[in-house]
Amino acid sequence: MSVAALPNVRADFPVLEREINGYPLTYLDSAASSQKPRQVIEAMEAFYSYSYGTVHRGVYELGREATELFEGARERIAEFVGWDPDCSIFVRNATEAINLVAYAWGRHNVGPGDEVLITEMEHHSNIVPWQLLCEDTGARLRYLSVGESDELSLEELDAVLAEGRVKLVSVGHVSNVLGTINPVEEIARRARVAGAVTLVDGAQAVPQLPVDLRALDADFYAWTGHKALGPTLGLLHGRRDLLEDMRPFLGGGHMISRVEREHSSWRELPGKFEAGTNAIAEAIGLGAAVDYLATVGMENVRAHERELTAYALERLPEVEGLTLYGPCNLAHRGGVVPFTIEGMHPHDVAELCDREGVCVRAGHHCAQPLMRALGVGATARASFHVYNSRGDVDRLVHALRAARAVFGL
Amino acid sequence: MDALYRDYILDHFKNPRHFGTLEPHDLDFHDHNPLCGDELGVHVRVEDGRVADLRFHGQGCAISQAAASITSGELIGMDVSEVEQLDAAWVIDQLGIDISPTRRKCALLSLKVMRGATTGDASWPE
Numbered sequence: 300m301s302v303a304a305l306p307n308v309r310a311d312f313p314v315l316e317r318e319i320n321g322y323p324l325t326y327l328d329s330a331a332s333s334q335k336p337r338q339v340i341e342a343m344e345a346f347y348s349y350s351y352g353t354v355h356r357g358v359y360e361l362g363r364e365a366t367e368l369f370e371g372a373r374e375r376i377a378e379f380v381g382w383d384p385d386c387s388i389f390v391r392n393a394t395e396a397i398n399l400v401a402y403a404w405g406r407h408n409v410g411p412g413d414e415v416l417i418t419e420m421e422h423h424s425n426i427v428p429w430q431l432l433c434e435d436t437g438a439r440l441r442y443l444s445v446g447e448s449d450e451l452s453l454e455e456l457d458a459v460l461a462e463g464r465v466k467l468v469s470v471g472h473v474s475n476v477l478g479t480i481n482p483v484e485e486i487a488r489r490a491r492v493a494g495a496v497t498l499v500d501g502a503q504a505v506p507q508l509p510v511d512l513r514a515l516d517a518d519f520y521a522w523t524g525h526k527a528l529g530p531t532l533g534l535l536h537g538r539r540d541l542l543e544d545m546r547p548f549l550g551g552g553h554m555i556s557r558v559e560r561e562h563s564s565w566r567e568l569p570g571k572f573e574a575g576t577n578a579i580a581e582a583i584g585l586g587a588a589v590d591y592l593a594t595v596g597m598e599n600v601r602a603h604e605r606e607l608t609a610y611a612l613e614r615l616p617e618v619e620g621l622t623l624y625g626p627c628n629l630a631h632r633g634g635v636v637p638f639t640i641e642g643m644h645p646h647d648v649a650e651l652c653d654r655e656g657v658c659v660r661a662g663h664h665c666a667q668p669l670m671r672a673l674g675v676g677a678t679a680r681a682s683f684h685v686y687n688s689r690g691d692v693d694r695l696v697h698a699l700r701a702a703r704a705v706f707g708l
Numbered sequence: 709m710d711a712l713y714r715d716y717i718l719d720h721f722k723n724p725r726h727f728g729t730l731e732p733h734d735l736d737f738h739d740h741n742p743l744c745g746d747e748l749g750v751h752v753r754v755e756d757g758r759v760a761d762l763r764f765h766g767q768g769c770a771i772s773q774a775a776a777s778i779t780s781g782e783l784i785g786m787d788v789s790e791v792e793q794l795d796a797a798w799v800i801d802q803l804g805i806d807i808s809p810t811r812r813k814c815a816l817l818s819l820k821v822m823r824g825a826t827t828g829d830a831s832w833p834e
Contacts, residue, residue, distance in 0.1 A: 644768035663745040676767050705710050
């Protein structure tokens with residue numbers, strides 16, 4: 300599937316009609332957060348305009364309608380990644396999904412002498428919750444290293460698992476900095492053989508890859524809607540037996556079956572983990588987003604991102620002094636291109652790109668341990684989604700050349 | 709000419725004044741900008757209550773590096789009590805360019821570490 304096969308997609312994103320500083324908006328920061336198609340915006344507007352009511356309570360028509368729309372969205376979102384809707388829990392974002400597991404599972408299953416295994420390429424959201432868990436429980440946090448090819452080593456994983464102390468492996472499906480697509484099916488399989496539970500952080504994967512959680516077969520899978528063309532709403536998918544055994548994370552309304560003066564009993568899944576009023580419109584918006592992605596076809600999205608990444612890796616080295624990071628093997632790489640320019644700090648690169656309407660991220664990308672492993676303080680990063688084109692890469696190259704000229708390079 | 713990246717800003721970025729380490733020193737402080745990871749430290753030598761000499765060190769963007777370099781000449785010779793009184797407006801005036809909200813902490817990092825060294829106050833300058 301070529302880029303030309305997605306001709307009408309760009310027109311679906313109203314924000315792309317904007318100009319920034321007299322230039323057409325060139326949005327290359329989808330790994331941070333994606334733009335939204337009008338189908339998502341209209342679904343949320345229609346809900347607020349005509350069908351708004353709270354869910355799971357009202358006996359009146361609006362309440363029934365809102366509940367149908369909300370639970371219907373959950374079913375379609377769960378189907379989109381191949382999981383049981385009852386075991387698909389709405390949370391605020393991927394960070395909250397990981398924290399849910401760290402608190403509701405970790406605090407009761409990890410103890411002194413146990414180990415939690417993560418990797419050097421994790422986002423802070425898949426580091427800090429485990430640091431807190433280890434501080435609270437006396438467990439040890441260990442890291443798999445990022446090798447020279449910017450990929451993980453299954454041999455190193457096996458060696459750490461063989462020591463027999465790992466209770467949990469938590470690994471990103473796709474690195475938000477390097478774009479590395481990790482072999483998470485194989486990691487989950489090996490962890491299970493070693494008696495460890497696996498969590499996969501899919502925040503960068505669900506937006507750009509076909510994801511089938513039944514085939515992947517991890518114990519927990521976290522992701523977030525706002526990078527997948529939807530609103531700010533996260534998902535935690537989990538194995539039913541684990542979720543049923545876990546204590547609730549947050550207590551409050553809706554998550555209970557019965558409340559006595561001294562104790563309570565819990566609602567069945569997924570309500571047990573959804574205390575308080577849900578983000579109803581966000582769920583409906585995310586339902587529209589996965590419908591949109593399913594219509595485009597995730598295989599096509601992946602092919603599109605791969606082609607754009609290849610084009611960027613071909614063109615960016617034309618900019619003098621530019622260093623690229625990330626795997627060379629495009630089969631193991633998502634639509635993320637980190638780079639630095641000799642003699643310029645990434646912040647200044649991003650500021651000067653903005654002069655030509657080109658939005659790129661600069662900084663540590665919430666991955667400071669990885670930055671130290673790479674030996675750089677910060678990088679600039681371009682990332683893609685369905686609405687990007689080769690022309691966007693061309694405009695980036697132009698903006699980078701202009702930026703170097705400002706710096707007298 | 710660019711409104712932000714003026715020639716003298718880029719000159720201070722490329723050829724920072726009073727940059728490196730200072731041994732021996734009486735005061736030191738090191739901090740970073742949590743938004744972008746820029747890091748800056750300072751060594752200060754004090755004689756008779758005055759800043760006798762200083763060196764900034766670290767890595768960061770043109771704005772944070774230029775702010776450290778431009779202000780370093782002004783800071784040397786100041787009474788430590790004067791340093792304690794310096795505020796954000798002083799740094800931005802020294803820089804001589806408009807600073808947008810997104811670059812404000814870049815501009816203020818050097819004063820933050822200088823105040824941290826002289827007063828122990830690690831808060832962002834107002």
